[in-house]
Amino acid sequence: MPAVAFAQGGAPAVPQEDGGLGEIVVTAQKREQKLQDVGLSVSAFDGAALDNAGVNAVTDLAKVVPGLDITPSPSGTPVYTLRGVGFFESTLSAAPDVALYIDQLPLAVPAFGALTAFDLERVEVLKGPQGTLFGTNATGGAINLIAAKPTNDLDAGIELGFGSFNTIRGEAHISGPLSDTLKGRIAVKVSQGDEWQYSYTRRDKLGKTDELAGRILLDWQPREGMGFVLNLNGWLNKSDPQAPQLARQTTPADLQAPVGSVTFGQVVPPDFALLLIPGAPDNNRAANWDPDYRPYRDDRFYQTALTANIDLSDTITLTSLTAYSNLRQRKASSYSGTDLPAFEQAANPARANDFSQELRLAGNDVGSGLRWMVGGNYQRTASYERIDAIYPFASTGFRDGFTANTLDTRQVFKQWAVFGNMEYDLSERLKLKAGIRYTDSSRTAASRVYDTPGYVEPIPGALGLTDFFNVLMPAVYVPLFCPGVTYTPVVPGQSVSVDPNNCVSGTYKAKLKEDNVPWSVGIDFKPNDDLLIYANMSRGFKGGAFPLVNAASQEQFYPVPQEKLTAYELGFKSNLLGNRVVWNGAAFYYDYANKQTRGKTVDPLFGALEKLVSIPKSRIWGAEMDMTLVPTRGLTVRLAGTYLNTRIKTFSGIVGAQNVGGLLFPVFSSFKGARLPFAPELAGSASLDYLFPLTGTVEAFLGGGVRAQTKSYGSPQLGGQDKKDATIKGYATLDLRAGVQSADERWKLTVWGRNVTNRHYWTNSLRAFDTIVRYTGRPSEYGVTLGYKF
Numbered sequence: 016m017p018a019v020a021f022a023q024g025g026a027p028a029v030p031q032e033d034g035g036l037g038e039i040v041v042t043a044q045k046r047e048q049k050l051q052d053v054g055l056s057v058s059a060f061d062g063a064a065l066d067n068a069g070v071n072a073v074t075d076l077a078k079v080v081p082g083l084d085i086t087p088s089p090s091g092t093p094v095y096t097l098r099g100v101g102f103f104e105s106t107l108s109a110a111p112d113v114a115l116y117i118d119q120l121p122l123a124v125p126a127f128g129a130l131t132a133f134d135l136e137r138v139e140v141l142k143g144p145q146g147t148l149f150g151t152n153a154t155g156g157a158i159n160l161i162a163a164k165p166t167n168d169l170d171a172g173i174e175l176g177f178g179s180f181n182t183i184r185g186e187a188h189i190s191g192p193l194s195d196t197l198k199g200r201i202a203v204k205v206s207q208g209d210e211w212q213y214s215y216t217r218r219d220k221l222g223k224t225d226e227l228a229g230r231i232l233l234d235w236q237p238r239e240g241m242g243f244v245l246n247l248n249g250w251l252n253k254s255d256p257q258a259p260q261l262a263r264q265t266t267p268a269d270l271q272a273p274v275g276s277v278t279f280g281q282v283v284p285p286d287f288a289l290l291l292i293p294g295a296p297d298n299n300r301a302a303n304w305d306p307d308y309r310p311y312r313d314d315r316f317y318q319t320a321l322t323a324n325i326d327l328s329d330t331i332t333l334t335s336l337t338a339y340s341n342l343r344q345r346k347a348s349s350y351s352g353t354d355l356p357a358f359e360q361a362a363n364p365a366r367a368n369d370f371s372q373e374l375r376l377a378g379n380d381v382g383s384g385l386r387w388m389v390g391g392n393y394q395r396t397a398s399y400e401r402i403d404a405i406y407p408f409a410s411t412g413f414r415d416g417f418t419a420n421t422l423d424t425r426q427v428f429k430q431w432a433v434f435g436n437m438e439y440d441l442s443e444r445l446k447l448k449a450g451i452r453y454t455d456s457s458r459t460a461a462s463r464v465y466d467t468p469g470y471v472e473p474i475p476g477a478l479g480l481t482d483f484f485n486v487l488m489p490a491v492y493v494p495l496f497c498p499g500v501t502y503t504p505v506v507p508g509q510s511v512s513v514d515p516n517n518c519v520s521g522t523y524k525a526k527l528k529e530d531n532v533p534w535s536v537g538i539d540f541k542p543n544d545d546l547l548i549y550a551n552m553s554r555g556f557k558g559g560a561f562p563l564v565n566a567a568s569q570e571q572f573y574p575v576p577q578e579k580l581t582a583y584e585l586g587f588k589s590n591l592l593g594n595r596v597v598w599n600g601a602a603f604y605y606d607y608a609n610k611q612t613r614g615k616t617v618d619p620l621f622g623a624l625e626k627l628v629s630i631p632k633s634r635i636w637g638a639e640m641d642m643t644l645v646p647t648r649g650l651t652v653r654l655a656g657t658y659l660n661t662r663i664k665t666f667s668g669i670v671g672a673q674n675v676g677g678l679l680f681p682v683f684s685s686f687k688g689a690r691l692p693f694a695p696e697l698a699g700s701a702s703l704d705y706l707f708p709l710t711g712t713v714e715a716f717l718g719g720g721v722r723a724q725t726k727s728y729g730s731p732q733l734g735g736q737d738k739k740d741a742t743i744k745g746y747a748t749l750d751l752r753a754g755v756q757s758a759d760e761r762w763k764l765t766v767w768g769r770n771v772t773n774r775h776y777w778t779n780s781l782r783a784f785d786t787i788v789r790y791t792g793r794p795s796e797y798g799v800t801l802g803y804k805f
Contacts, residue, residue, distance in 0.1 A: 054539040054549030056142040073128045081698040082657035086779045087790045099635045099661040099694035100155030106563040107365045108398035108426045112155035120338040123369040123396045130228040130250035134202035136163045143582045144555025146533025147450030154555040154580040165198035165234040166190045171805040178798025182208030200232040215301045225253035240326030249317035256310045258302040259788035260295040261352035292353045297775045299794040304349035308359040312346040336373040352788035355408040367398035384440030391433040416478035419467040424563045430456035448537040455530045460561035462523045462572045463510035484511040493518045512566045523572040531556040545590040554581045562627045567618045571626040578609040596644040605635040617672045617681040632665040649706040656699035661691035689731045698724035723747035729780045740787045746776035763802045770795045
């Protein structure tokens with residue numbers, strides 16, 4: 016039957032013979048446990064539930080996990096936020112607050128997971144700091160993808176679908192024994208489709224789908240108590256990046272600061288031609304992009320991983336996890352939301368590779384009630400990213416002597432860690448839990464801003480980036496800030512960014528070394544077999560980061576330090592009415608220190624520019640609930656919701672610039688009381704599935720799902736027009752499905768619709784220099800899918 020998503024300890028959607036709900040086994044604590052016995056907040060979904068909800072990629076998980084927000088960024092790198100904890104930074108190498116894994120192997124860069132979510136047994140979303148078992152950078156949580164494994168018997172299946180925009184999706188697998196000790200599984204997925212976005216100012220389309228992914232799994236068990244799993248997987252992605260939707264242009268009317276100062280609305284209005292472009296209509300498909308710098312993508316990724324499990328005794332197992340991942344990215348993105356080059360990423364090539372190794376010992380002494388795990392890991396991630404920024408129609412074209420530049424960064428991240436975790440049964444009903452990890456890490460960066468190779472300035476008399484700095488620095492900057500210093504001219508192709516300490520231009524190079532000690536303690540109490548009450552306290556860290564920004568001063572390249580989150584959680588999991596109702600809930604409080612986010616700085620000559628900043632203190636508290644019930648045979652209902660209350664406690668941020676003697680100086684304001692970004696106060700989902708017989712061999716099913724959330728913000732805002740521009744309005748979407756299948760589940764035909772009300776909504780809203788842009792959700796889509804098992 017079409018399964019229902021289940022979360023926070025819920026149960027599989029497939030009812031048992033007695034009409035109750037069955038159990039699901041998860042590895043949220045790196046060992047197999049029944050989900051209802053895990054004293055943590057975990058959302059879990061099987062493959063059928065993911066298919067029904069239209070989850071075709073990791074980024075679609077926000078449909079089924081209230082409290083999880085997955086947001087596109089201008090460079091296309093997804094930003095994960097869970098329970099209000101996230102890091103909005105689009106640099107390829109930026110580690111997220113919500114870590115991503117496949118079969119416990121890290122996908123260190125968010126872009127690694129773009130097309131990894133296929134042929135899955137299940138997905139587990141762990142909420143709250145996960146630093147003790149899943150390492151650093153997991154202050155918000157962890158998403159663990161569990162691939163479907165090789166089977167003992169021959170198993171094969173194929174699924175074909177056709178939908179809106181002539182989209183064809185196909186998925187196939189074959190699995191089974193290759194010898195007495197070796198099993199294998201091959202799975203592939205392909206998607207092809209026409210453009211789903213259209214230009215509302217000319218005849219043009221964007222948004223084609225062109226994806227291919229594959230996985231080979233080999234499971235070798237040479238003897239009892241010894242097993243090796245080789246995972247070879249990869250994907251190709253040539254789908255068009257999404258173009259943002261123009262909300263409005265910034266103008267001098269945006270200036271709302273005290274006399275003598277200006278806000279981040281532009282002092283000089285945008286090019287007149289830019290002002291003539293109308294805002295986009297309220298349609299998810301409507302957008303705009305520059306046809307001369309058309310968005311495109313040509314990305315490829317592969318991963319090789321080996322998992323070994325060796326029983327050293329009846330109670331002790333040695334596990335080794337080894338993985339190497341490699342990504343090559345070639346793409347261009349629209350940034351301004353217009354059909355003029357007001358600010359475009361004309362090229363954004365990048366590459367990244369990651370090596371990780373984990374060794375651990377796990378023990379299960381049944382007699383003493385003690386279960387333990389100790390281990391260590393090493394990880395190295397190297398990345399390079401370049402952006403060619405083109406902006407001849409930006410307002411700076413009237414003021415500065417250049418209309419393009421290139422920025423790039425090379426970064427290497429290394430870390431090693433040791434960890435331990437234990438559970439001890441004080442009695443049959445009471446269990447203590449504790450975990451700790453020590454992590455030592457370093458991150459090096461080499462970042463530059465220089466002339467875009469091959470670019471010719473279109474404005475007569477324009478100096479270009481290098482010559483402009485060679486004129487400006489010795490005439491203005493050096494006499495003011497480094498008197499007596501002789502400025503060394505920049506050679507074309509070298510970085511123009513100025514070291515504020517000595518007024519020398521060049522490449523910024525730095526190393527950030529950090530260490531931390533995440534920990535967790537908790538207690539589980541089962542007053543009876545159908546109820547679990549748990550209380551946990553934990554601390555997690557996310558390592559510091561270097562940004563990739565347009566830097567006039569090297570100060571913009573400075574890193575932010577690691578952030579720290581201390582979490583307190585009280586929850587319950589229950590099975591009621593003969594396991595016909597699974598009801599779970601939790602309440603939590605987060606003490607959040609040094610939250611990392613994109614912010615502003617003020618250059619004395621160039622004004623407002625971007626950099627990474629830290630919010631010293633903030634807090635989050637909230638509650639969540641999930642219920643899955645089978646009121647009658649064949650009918651399954653699921654309800655889930657999250658309430659979040661987020662506030663900044665201490666942060667003095669830049670809100671404008673003041674002109675004093677021809678130089679610009681920052682204007683600060685307290686952000687105390689402002690809400691954290693991408694954290695709607697209320698978010699929830701509901702689904703219903705009904706299965707009933709048509710004949711003795713054929714069954715029919717009907718189903719639907721609703722996902723809704725209240726408004727949120729794309730960045731911390733105080734009020735006024737900036738707050739309006741950053742607002743992500745609340746919305747609700749409705750999905751429907753119906754079909755027939757054989758009673759033995761050998762074949763299945765589904766007709767489906769997503770966002771059937773064609774609700775216009777957006778998931779991010781931000782300032783793109785001279786424009787305010789939004790990233791919309793998908794429009795209404797319909798299709799049919801046929802699956803067959805051989």
